[in-house]
Structure formats: structure tokens, C-alpha cells
Amino acid sequence: xxxxxxxxxxxxxxxxxxxxxxxxxxxxxxxxxxxxxxxxxxxxxxxxxxxxxxxxxxxxxxxxxxxxxxxxxxxxxxxxxxxxxxxxxxxxxxxxxxxxxxxxxxxxxxxxxxxxxxxxxxxxxxxxxxxxxxxxxxxxxxxxxxxxxxxxxxxxxxxxxxxxxxxxxxxxxxxxxxxxxxxxxxxxxxxxxxxxxxxxxxxxxxxxxxxxxxxxxxxxxxxxxxxxxxxxxxxxxxxxxxxxxxxxxxxxxxxxxxxxxxxxxxxxxxxxxxxxxxxxxxxxxxxxxxxxxxxxxxxxxxxxxxxxxxxxxxxxxxxxxxxxxxxxxxxxxxxxxxxxxxxxxxxxxxxxxxxxxxxxxxxxxxxxxxxxxxxxxxxxxxxxxxxxxxxxxxxxxxxxxxxxxxxxxxxxxxxxxxxxxxxxxxxxxxxxxxxxxxxxxxxxxxxxxxxxxxxxxxxxxxxxxxxxxxxxxxxxxxxxxxxxxxxxxxxxxxxxxxxxxxxxxxxxxxxxxxxxxxxxxxxxxxxxxxxxxxxxxxxxxxxxxxxxxxxxxxxxxxxxxxxxxxxxxxxxxxxxxxxxxxxxxxxxxxxxxxxxxxxxxxxxxxxxxxxxxxxxxxxxxxxxx
DNA sequence: AATAGGGGCGCC
DNA sequence: AAAGGGCGCCCCTATT
Numbered sequence: 001x002x003x004x005x006x007x008x009x010x011x012x013x014x015x016x017x018x019x020x021x022x023x024x025x026x027x028x029x030x031x032x033x034x035x036x037x038x039x040x041x042x043x044x045x046x047x048x049x050x051x052x053x054x055x056x057x058x059x060x061x062x063x064x065x066x067x068x069x070x071x072x073x074x075x076x077x078x079x080x081x082x083x084x085x086x087x088x089x090x091x092x093x094x095x096x097x098x099x100x101x102x103x104x105x106x107x108x109x110x111x112x113x114x115x116x117x118x119x120x121x122x123x124x125x126x127x128x129x130x131x132x133x134x135x136x137x138x139x140x141x142x143x144x145x146x147x148x149x150x151x152x153x154x155x156x157x158x159x160x161x162x163x164x165x166x167x168x169x170x171x172x173x174x175x176x177x178x179x180x181x182x183x184x185x186x187x188x189x190x191x192x193x194x195x196x197x198x199x200x201x202x203x204x205x206x207x208x209x210x211x212x213x214x215x216x217x218x219x220x221x222x223x224x225x226x227x228x229x230x231x232x233x234x235x236x237x238x239x240x241x242x243x244x245x246x247x248x249x250x251x252x253x254x255x256x257x258x259x260x261x262x263x264x265x266x267x268x269x270x271x272x273x274x275x276x277x278x279x280x281x282x283x284x285x286x287x288x289x290x291x292x293x294x295x296x297x298x299x300x301x302x303x304x305x306x307x308x309x310x311x312x313x314x315x316x317x318x319x320x321x322x323x324x325x326x327x328x329x330x331x332x333x334x335x336x337x338x339x340x341x342x343x344x345x346x347x348x349x350x351x352x353x354x355x356x357x358x359x360x361x362x363x364x365x366x367x368x369x370x371x372x373x374x375x376x377x378x379x380x381x382x383x384x385x386x387x388x389x390x391x392x393x394x395x396x397x398x399x400x401x402x403x404x405x406x407x408x409x410x411x412x413x414x415x416x417x418x419x420x421x422x423x424x425x426x427x428x429x430x431x432x433x434x435x436x437x438x439x440x441x442x443x444x445x446x447x448x449x450x451x452x453x454x455x456x457x458x459x460x461x462x463x464x465x466x467x468x469x470x471x472x473x474x475x476x477x478x479x480x481x482x483x484x485x486x487x488x489x490x491x492x493x494x495x496x497x498x499x500x501x502x503x504x505x506x507x508x509x510x511x512x513x514x515x516x517x518x519x520x521x522x523x524x525x526x527x528x529x530x531x532x533x534x535x536x537x538x539x540x541x542x543x544x545x546x547x548x549x550x551x552x553x554x555x556x557x558x559x560x561x562x563x564x565x566x567x568x569x570x571x572x573x574x575x576x577x578x579x580x581x582x583x584x585x586x587x588x589x590x591x592x593x594x595x596x597x598x599x600x601x602x603x604x605x606x607x608x609x610x611x612x613x614x615x616x617x618x619x620x621x622x623x624x625x
Numbered sequence: 626a627a628t629a630g631g632g633g634c635g636c637c
Numbered sequence: 638a639a640a641g642g643g644c645g646c647c648c649c650t651a652t653t
Binding site: 353 | 631632633634635636637
């Protein structure tokens with residue numbers, strides 16, 4: 001990874017507008033009778049010292065820029081580049097876009113400086129915008145964006161905006177170069193792989209995902225009926241919905257008026273009214289069960305039925321457009337924003353797709369566009385495998401080999417029976433066998449990161465609805481410690497190492513600064529947990545970006561669209577006629593990702609993916625190739 | 626009226 | 638003393 005070469009970089013930036021000011025950030029409005037447009041495009045060849053582009057840029061002007069970059073083997077450099085790429089895509093330049101190379105200065109800045117949030121300022125999330133960059137690096141230039149009207153058609157303002165646009169590109173190039181210099185070779189590798197995914201993320205944000213609004217309406221009605229049913233049971237007690245929606249009022253009702261026993265407290269020492277509390281209370285009082293049902297139904301309706309419908313209504317294109325951000329977590333995972341603007345000005349472009357409940361009932365809300373199959377590639381046992389690699393635990397590593405079933409193994413150890421015997425029972429769908437495997441799965445998934453027996457017990461009871469005593473939880477906890485002996489050793493060693501180094505790295509070289517106050521009683525546990533967790537979770541993120549990068553060309557050649565990232569699951573839309581050929585090919589690419597070449601590290605166990613195909617998110621079937 | 630923060634909860 | 642981590646969104650409440 002060499003030093004920054006100005007000769008092969010082309011800085012660029014758009015200014016945009018729309019029939020409403022907020023449409024300036026919604027390129028998908030272009031397809032709706034051109035309610036979105038670019039007001040200005042600047043691209044700069046720093047080496048040759050010229051500025052190209054112009055105000056009211058045409059599709060031809062944009063194509064010219066892309067063709068120039070391709071012909072001269074130059075890389076386009078932007079700031080928060082997915083947005084600007086989605087502008088180009090909205091103008092119909094898909095093929096050229098996918099053939100170009102892209103970078104993002106914001107991405108470098110993030111890689112260079114990211115630190116866990118609690119390590120710096122708990123309340124203020126750092127922003128990595130261009131204006132913030134200028135304020136930090138060139139404070140005398142700060143405020144250059146003042147008085148810019150992005151929507152005005154006044155000739156003076158157009159001229160002013162053009163000069164502002166030029167400044168943006170200059171700062172973009174300077175900022176990208178500045179932060180590139182900060183990066184270690186490993187960080188540069190990761191950032192470049194991530195940058196390969198920029199146009200795919202731009203495409204997903206632009207296209208959004210079709211919502212089955214009829215289905216979503218039915219779901220809303222059903223959840224509404226569930227809530228009404230629960231409310232009906234509570235009516236004789238004079239309970240009002242508003243009370244159930246308010247933690248303070250609910251607390252008064254449960255513990256003062258009804259005199260039910262307290263289960264646990266919140267961080268601020270109030271009596272908790274959460275799901276676990278209601279779950280435990282439901283064993284002694286049916287009213288608690290009805291309250292739990294009511295709260296879950298109401299919450300799920302708002303989040304997963306009403307919100308998708310609202311976004312489709314707002315977007316006017318039958319689609320929901322949660323906006324993916326590559327940069328938003330320190331671990332490297334993408335997150336999705338459902339809204340643009342804040343508070344009263346909120347624009348509901350999407351919904352909380354990342355939190356979508358598991359299960360057909362909810363996930364059927366999202367469907368493939370006509371002519372496409374929805375395809376999911378899921379990284380098999382991703383966190384279990386990376387923990388096996390990180391800890392070097394021989395038992396874990398052997399369970400990552402083909403034909404093994406880690407959950408059956410753990411279940412067998414917990415039950416004190418033979419592993420292969422249990423595997424046979426599970427294969428025959430024996431009820432007791434399946435239950436023992438489920439227990440093993442719970443242990444494997446819950447105890448990887450220093451969870452206590454107490455918490456394990458709660459997860460089992462509340463989330464899995466499994467009866468479990470604290471004694472049984474203790475047994476599972478102890479079994480985990482004895483089964484994967486190197487995992488607790490990894491925890492200890494990792495804490496010492498990260499404390500000493502002042503940073504923590506993934507297997508790929510992604511890095512987070514960890515120079516916080518390890519002696520602070522309130523911070524220590526969090527810092528330690530990040531030290532343990534980051535190599536696992538962050539490597540998963542690196543793996544996802546590598547996967548996307550390696551699939552990009554194939555997707556372009558076969559009109560396959562990247563749709564959604566769910567951390568260890570990647571979703572694509574594949575033209576139906578292509579699916580039969582594409583799925584096995586893409587699976588092969590994913591099963592043989594070039595880790596050694598990309599990261600300089602070859603995982604000692606096979607990293608495989610499973611494919612699922614179907615017409616909607618709720619109706620995906622395992623691909624039997 | 627608008628905003629910030631807490632409680633709670635969904636996913637990985 | 639006890640403590641998995643990472644997020645974003647919904648709702649309510651207190652504050653200004």
C-alpha cells in the first residue's frame with residue numbers, strides 16, 4: 001500500500017436540489033418526474049491543476065467525468081461518496097459507475113481516528129462531515145459554507161454555490177490525502193476493500209426495497225387486534241393504554257397499586273417494567289402477561305408495520321429507503337437510518353430494517369421487485385468461527401470443520417451424553433435431542449463474551465421461553481468454561497495486550513484506538529469488552545466488505561443488485577433468469593474468499609456461506625444446488 | 626413548542 | 638459489586 005499519488009486521483013462533488021428542499025437528499029425522486037436534480041458538479045485534477053464540470057450538469061457531463069476517469073485509470077475521490085455515486089446512478093449511469101474506482105476521504109478519517117464512543121465523550125457522537133474536517137484541520141477556513149442556499153435559482157447564488165462546490169472538492173482531496181497518510185498498511189488494506197463497496201451501497205440506498213403494502217396493512221391490523229385483545233382483558237381493572245406505554249406510570253400501577261413484587265431495577269434505580277420483569281410477573285399474575293402482549297404488539301406495529309408503510313407513502317415509489325452508512329460503527333458494521341432531518345422536520349424515508357423481527361410474519365413485508373429473486377448469503381457460524389480462530393481453542397477449532405455441529409456438541413456436554421449419539425437424534429428430529437441441542441446453542445451463542453450465569457438464565461427464560469433455574473444456568477456456564485478452556489484465556493490475554501498497545505486490531509488490520517482510562521471503574525469493563533469483542537465483530541465486518549468487493553464485478557456483469565446488509569447476511573436481487581447460474585457461482589466466490597491475498601492472513605478453518613432464495617424476505621428457502 | 630435524555634427493545 | 642458487545646428507533650417525561 002503505497003503513498004498517496006495525486007496523479008491518479010480525481011476529486012469530485014455534487015450539489016443537488018429538488019422540487020422540495022429536502023428532496024435534495026433523495027436521488028430516487030429523479031425517477032418520479034425529475035423531482036430531484038444536480039445543481040452543480042465539480043471535478044478536479046489536482047496534478048494538472050484544472051477544474052471541470054459546471055452548473056446544472058447534464059447526464060452527458062457526468063458520463064464524461066466517469067469516462068475520463070476510466071480512460072486515464074484514475075480513482076474518483078469524494079466525501080461521503082455513496083451519496084454522490086447515487087446521484088450518478090439516478091442519472092442512469094450504472095454501467096460506467098460500476099466500472100470506476102472510488103475512494104472516500106471520510107472513510108479514511110474514520111479508520112484513522114475511530115475510538116469507542118464511551119472512550120471519548122459519551123454524549124457527543126463525533127461527526128465526520130467535510131465541514132467538521134475543515135474546522136479541525138484548517139480552522140481559518142471554517143464557515144466557508146455559510147450563506148449557501150442549495151435551492152436558490154438566483155444567478156448570484158448559483159455563482160456563489162459553484163465556488164463553494166469547488167472548495168468542497170479541494171478540501172475533499174486535501175482531507176483524503178491527509179488521513180491516508182495516517183493509516184497503517186493494514187488500515188489502508190481495509191479501507192481500500194471497503195471503498196470497493198461504495199457503489200454497491202450507493203445502489204442499495206438509491207433503489208430501496210419494495211414493500212408489500214397490502215401485506216403490511218394486514219400485519220398492522222393483526223397486531224392492532226392482538227393489542228386490543230390484551231387491552232380487553234385489562235379493561236375490568238380500569239387500565240388505560242397510556243399507562244402501559246409509560247414506564248413511570250406502569251411502574252406505579254404494577255408495584256404501588258397492584259402491590260406486585262419488584263423484579264429488578266433500572267440504571268437509575270427505578271423499578272424496572274421491562275420485558276423480563278413482565279415475563280417473571282406473568283407466572284404469578286395474568287394481568288402482567290396481558291400487559292406484555294399489549295406492549296409487544298403496539299411496539300412491533302409501530303416499528304415494523306406502520307413505519308414501512310409510512311416510508312412508502314412518503315417516498316411515493318412503492319419502496320422503503322433506509323439509508324446505509326458504511327461509517328457509522330467503530331466495529332466496521334454498517335447501520336441504517338430511517339429518517340432524514342430531525343424531529344419536526346423528520347422525513348421518514350425508511351424504517352428500522354436492521355431490527356426487523358425474525359420470522360415470516362414480519363419479514364414478508366419486504367419483497368423482491370418483479371423479475372427478481374431475493375437471495376441471502378449467510379456466513380455460517382461467523383462469530384463462533386472467529387472466536388475459535390482468535391482463541392485458538394482446539395475444541396472450538398475442530399468444531400468448525402465440515403460435518404461438525406458445535407451446538408449438538410455443546411448440548412451433549414451439558415447433558416452429559418455422547419456427542420455422536422445426540423447428532424443422530426437431532427438428525428432424526430427427536431424432540432428431546434432437539435431440546436438438548438437448543439440448550440447447547442444457547443450456551444454457544446450467549447457465553448462467548450463474559451456473560452454471567454444470571455444473564456444467561458434471563459436470556460433463556462425471556463427470549464427463548466425455556467424454563468431454567470439459576471443452578472442450571474450455573475451448570476451451563478461452568479460447562480462452557482471447561483469445554484472451551486482457551487476462550488477465558490483469550491479474554492485475559494486480549495485485555496493485557498490491548499491495554500499495552502493502546503489499540504485493538506481485527507485479523508484484517510482494521511483498528512480502533514483504545515487509549516482510554518483503564519483505571520476508571522466505570523469505563524474499565526467496557527474497554528475490556530471492546531478489546532475482547534472487536535477482533536471478532538470487526539473481522540466479521542471486514543469479511544462482509546471483502547465479500548461484497550469480490551462480488552462486485554460479477555454483479556455488474558449480470559445485473560445483480562446489492563440490497564441489504566445484515567452483518568453476517570448479505571442480500572441481493574438477482575434477475576430470475578440468472579438465479580440458477582448466479583447462486584452457485586456467488587456461493588463459490590464467498591466460500592473461497594482470498595483472505596490471504598486481501599488481509600495477509602489465512603483463517604485455519606473453512607469460512608463458508610449458506611444461500612437462501614425466494615420472492616420475499618419472509619419466504620426464503622435454502623438453496624439446494 | 627422544541628429538545629434532551631431515559632427506558633425499553635429489535636436485530637446481529 | 639457486578640457487568641457480553643455493537644447499533645437505531647419508539648415512546649414518554651422533564652426541562653427550557
